[in-house]
Amino acid sequence: MSPDQIYGLFLYGISLLTMGGIYALMTLGLNMHWGLTGILNIGIAGFFAVGAYTSAILAAAPHPGHWGGFGLPAVLTFPAAMVASAVVAYGIAGICIRLRSDYLAIASIGIAEILRLVVKNAKEVTNGTLGISNLPRPFEWIPGAGGQLAFLGLVIVLVLGVYWLAERARTSPWGRTMRAIRDNEDAARALGKDVDAFRTRAFVTGAAFMGLAGAMTAHYIKFIGPEATEPLQTTFLVWVMLIVGGSGSNRGAILGAVLMWTVWSASEIVAGYLPAELAARAAFVRVFLIGLVLVVVLQRFEGGILGPKRGET
Amino acid sequence: MLLEIDDVCKSFGGLRAVWECTFSVAKGSITGLIGPNGAGKTTTFNMIAGVFKPDRGQIRFAGSDITGVPSHKLFRKGLVRTFQIPHEFGHLTVRDNLMTVPPAHPGERLFGAWLEPAKVRRREDEIRAKADDVLAFLKLSHVAGDPAGTLSGGQKKLLELGRAMMADPTLILLDEPGAGVNPTLLEQLGDMIIELNKAHGHSICIIEHNMDMIARLCDPVIVMAEGTVLTKGTMDEVRRDKRVLDAYLGGGE
Numbered sequence: 001m002s003p004d005q006i007y008g009l010f011l012y013g014i015s016l017l018t019m020g021g022i023y024a025l026m027t028l029g030l031n032m033h034w035g036l037t038g039i040l041n042i043g044i045a046g047f048f049a050v051g052a053y054t055s056a057i058l059a060a061a062p063h064p065g066h067w068g069g070f071g072l073p074a075v076l077t078f079p080a081a082m083v084a085s086a087v088v089a090y091g092i093a094g095i096c097i098r099l100r101s102d103y104l105a106i107a108s109i110g111i112a113e114i115l116r117l118v119v120k121n122a123k124e125v126t127n128g129t130l131g132i133s134n135l136p137r138p139f140e141w142i143p144g145a146g147g148q149l150a151f152l153g154l155v156i157v158l159v160l161g162v163y164w165l166a167e168r169a170r171t172s173p174w175g176r177t178m179r180a181i182r183d184n185e186d187a188a189r190a191l192g193k194d195v196d197a198f199r200t201r202a203f204v205t206g207a208a209f210m211g212l213a214g215a216m217t218a219h220y221i222k223f224i225g226p227e228a229t230e231p232l233q234t235t236f237l238v239w240v241m242l243i244v245g246g247s248g249s250n251r252g253a254i255l256g257a258v259l260m261w262t263v264w265s266a267s268e269i270v271a272g273y274l275p276a277e278l279a280a281r282a283a284f285v286r287v288f289l290i291g292l293v294l295v296v297v298l299q300r301f302e303g304g305i306l307g308p309k310r311g312e313t
Numbered sequence: 314m315l316l317e318i319d320d321v322c323k324s325f326g327g328l329r330a331v332w333e334c335t336f337s338v339a340k341g342s343i344t345g346l347i348g349p350n351g352a353g354k355t356t357t358f359n360m361i362a363g364v365f366k367p368d369r370g371q372i373r374f375a376g377s378d379i380t381g382v383p384s385h386k387l388f389r390k391g392l393v394r395t396f397q398i399p400h401e402f403g404h405l406t407v408r409d410n411l412m413t414v415p416p417a418h419p420g421e422r423l424f425g426a427w428l429e430p431a432k433v434r435r436r437e438d439e440i441r442a443k444a445d446d447v448l449a450f451l452k453l454s455h456v457a458g459d460p461a462g463t464l465s466g467g468q469k470k471l472l473e474l475g476r477a478m479m480a481d482p483t484l485i486l487l488d489e490p491g492a493g494v495n496p497t498l499l500e501q502l503g504d505m506i507i508e509l510n511k512a513h514g515h516s517i518c519i520i521e522h523n524m525d526m527i528a529r530l531c532d533p534v535i536v537m538a539e540g541t542v543l544t545k546g547t548m549d550e551v552r553r554d555k556r557v558l559d560a561y562l563g564g565g566e
Contacts, residue, residue, distance in 0.1 A: 165427060168426055168427055169423055169426050169427070172420045172421075172425075172426030172433065173412075173413075173418050173420035173421045173426070173433065173436075173437065174420060174421050174422065174423055174425075174426045175426075176405065176409055176412070176413055177413055177421055179402070179404060179405060180402040180405060180409075180410075180413045182404075183401075183402040183403050183404050183405065184400045184401070184402055184403070186364075186384075186396070186400055187396065187400035187401070187402065187476075188402075188413075189383070189384040189385050190362060190384050190385075190388065190393065190394050190396070190400075191385075191388060191393070191413065191414050191476060191480065192384075192385050192388030192389055192393075192414075192416050192480070193385055193413075194385045195385070201423055205423065
């Protein structure tokens with residue numbers, strides 16, 4: 001291998017870990033929803049979009065096509081993205097948190113679709129299908145690979161921070177009460193637990209993590225458009241990641257995110273080597289590969305790689 | 314009177330489950346609620362405990378109107394119920410089942426869980442000590458670390474009682490605590506309920522089909538049939554009442 005190729009591989013590795021880390025923020029959020037609380041959220045893309053657009057609008061340079069032009073730094077726009085997703089989640093929880101999990105799932109799909117269509121059609125706010133471009137990426141002033149390395153460092157710090165919050169919550173008396181609610185909701189109510197309030201808090205917290213991931217993605221690729229809110233890239237992948245890693249385990253959530261992002265990303269390279277007649281269907285091959293990995297992993301590990309063993313919680 | 318049920322009615326579709334039911338539970342008493350299957354006892358319990366809202370009538374607890382107040386708020390007023398079919402938290406350990414109960418735990422808020430570890434640990438230590446006392450009282454210490462789902466039926470009944478004890482309630486509603494419990498354990502369970510009442514000062518209202526247990530524990534006994542109160546008195550008085558016999562045997566029509 002020539003030095004250029006090695007350098008290219010090095011950069012590829014950085015981008016792989018960066019995106020894997022950003023997905024880990026979402027799987028940690030989903031683990032809060034599903035693994036801990038049993039909320040079947042199939043609207044991850046919605047919270048991702050709210051976070052991404054909030055940060056993009058606040059951080060972008062002035063542009064005649066959309067709102068914004070505040071030029072705020074990431075230090076402000078990332079927390080703002082989390083708050084915006086949390087506020088949206090709180091509003092949704094007020095309407096749907098009492099629904100049983102299958103009904104909640106349908107409601108979450110509906111809400112995510114509404115958000116996607118709003119993003120696409122509220123042209124004066126989001127620039128419609130053209131999206132918001134030229135977003136600043138933190139540390140991009142550092143020359144060479146340094147900027148990307150520093151951004152990866154930021155992602156790692158944020159993943160560790162969110163992991164700490166999620167793990168601390170899971171192992172605390174709060175997490176104990178959440179497990180009690182999952183085991184028997186009626187008993188929890190009879191013992192004074194305000195079940196809806198507990199579930200709302202888990203929902204809002206997980207959504208904030210997803211919003212942060214949205215903001216990170218937008219600034220990393222320096223662009224956000226409606227296609228980023230398609231359910232395949234966010235909702236579907238994030239679910240597969242959590243299930244492969246092990247629903248209920250925060251470490252499993254991170255492992256699943258990095259592992260499946262690697263598979264997803266590598267499958268693009270593999271698809272490049274396909275014979276011409278198949279190349280046109282590369283997108284389907286990639287989804288097929290993800291499904292294959294999911295099945296193989298679940299054959300070996302019933303509850304995901306780091307999830308509960310048979311008979312455990 | 315600690316608990317007053319005043320002219321309460323509840324129908325499900327065309328079925329009158331409870332009809333113009335009126336009775337009360339005195340502070341410090343162990344009041345028994347008996348009657349044949351389908352008499353409306355558990356429905357009445359569910360209305361008191363905030364699971365169903367009565368169609369009509371009023372329920373008062375410690376002087377305040379609690380008609381239709383949801384379960385988790387009643388708990389904070391000092392009213393706690395157990396379930397006829399054990400509602401254990403199956404994946405939690407027996408000790409954790411008890412430790413989940415005490416309210417206003419700083420670690421039960423996310424803020425506290427994240428930022429007040431010392432405060433949370435102190436409270437956890439207090440609660441663990443209390444849970445271990447309750448486990449010793451219930452003779453469940455040897456299974457403290459087991460998942461509650463693996464307990465026997467009788468042990469789960471004890472656990473139900475234990476969770477109620479953790480709450481330090483004014484009034485405990487026990488829904489068939491003796492059902493499915495073996496005779497030896499039943500004897501113990503009776504002792505425990507008496508001790509809870511005499512030594513710990515909890516007022517208790519029991520639904521039960523085991524008449525020996527009711528006779529031993531309860532004064533007064535309230536008899537329900539067909540959704541309403543048939544009679545009330547000591548167990549001996551109730552036993553001599555012909556209407557009660559008719560209700561149980563389905564005669565007297």
